[in-house]
Amino acid sequence: MSAQLLLVDDEPGLREAVKDYLQESGFSVQVASNAREGWELMQQSLPDLVISDIMMPQVDGYQFLKQMREDPRFQALPVIFLTAKGMTTDRIQGYQAGVDAYLPKPFDPDELVAIVENLLARRATKAQAATEEGETxxxxxxxxxxxxxxxxxxxxxxxxxxxxxxxxxxxxxxxxxxxxxxxxxxxxxxxxxxxxxxxxxxxxxxxxxxxxxxxxxxxxxxxxxxxxxxx
Structure with missing residues (x-):
């Protein structure tokens, strides 16, 4: 069963290219051109993982991530940053904000797919282990x-x-x-x-x-x- 992904990026060309590649890799993908639109989509159909740009108008990626982490529904939701902000200080800021993975642009789409699969597999393994062991x-x-x-x-x-x-x-x-x-x-x-x-x-x-x-x-x-x- 294909995982449901949400891709948030204000660059139309990159957004469509990444969407197409992820769909070809077997994922179902919803897209949003900004964080507010992405948030609205999350209220309608909650994704299994979010991929977001950082540098966006009005609400940037850090603010979007903060909004997600403050909502109990999304505190454990895997989030990947795709961004041109590739300095070490930028990555540290992202990890401190609670992002799960950070992929600077330009990037290899195969690496993105590998990161997505890894995060989804880790989440599924954690949930399965908790169920089998009778843990809360x-x-x-x-x-x-x-x-x-x-x-x-x-x-x-x-x-x-x-x-x-x-x-x-x-x-x-x-x-x-x-x-x-x-x-x-x-x-x-x-x-x-x-x-x-x-x-x-x-x-x-x-x-x-x-x-x-x-x-x-x-x-x-x-x-x-x-x-x-x-x-």
Whole structure:
């Protein structure tokens, strides 16, 4: 399942070139010409990762990043800076602001793809490990996933399509957990609904990840909506 990326850059030529390359690499990409437009898009459809320029009019990349990090939904969201500001002091400022990676222009698009894949893989591994070990997930990351699920529910009709020519064998309890995850409920709420333990819910969610080939609750719900699995 392709990750959803948001690319924010005020240079039309570069923005379209990077978008095309990322799409050719298998990602779904939304674009914005400035930070305010990017913020509006994030309220409608939360991305899995953000790529942003720094030098933009009105709201620059540092301010945009600060806005994201102050919102619980986006505190764990991977962010990459693409920028012409390549001095060491600029990079230090970016990392101190909470950016995950910093790629000065001009850059090799293959390097950008490698950074994106690495950040997404690390995030998925962290979430999977927390689920398998029964640990409490990072609150900011969980809040982000719940917010993404609720955003997906507003697009439920658009995402729905005819089921593919294959079936996924879910037990009745797995189906019940999937339905409640697709409602945007947290594990504690699901456990209360089903009169079971949070640990059991975590085990069912982990099985759903395995059966659907997804790595996060957001991907799981998107998959379920696209393939008519959530009831």
């Amino acid at each position: 997930p990072d609150i900011a990351d969980l809040a982000n996933q719940i917010a993404q699920i609720k955003a997906l529910l507003t697009q439920k009709n658009a995402l729905a399509q005819s089921p593919p020519p294959f079936t996924i064998d879910l037990t009745p309890r797995e189906q019940s957990v999937l339905n409640l995850v697709a409602e945007g409920l947290m594990n504690k709420e699901i456990a209360r609904r089903l009169d079971t333990s949070v640990r059991n819910v975590e085990k069912y969610v982990s099985r759903l990840f395995s059966k659907t080939g997804t790595n996060s609750r957001t991907e799981l719900v998107r998959f379920a909506l696209e393939h008519g699995l959530a009831k």
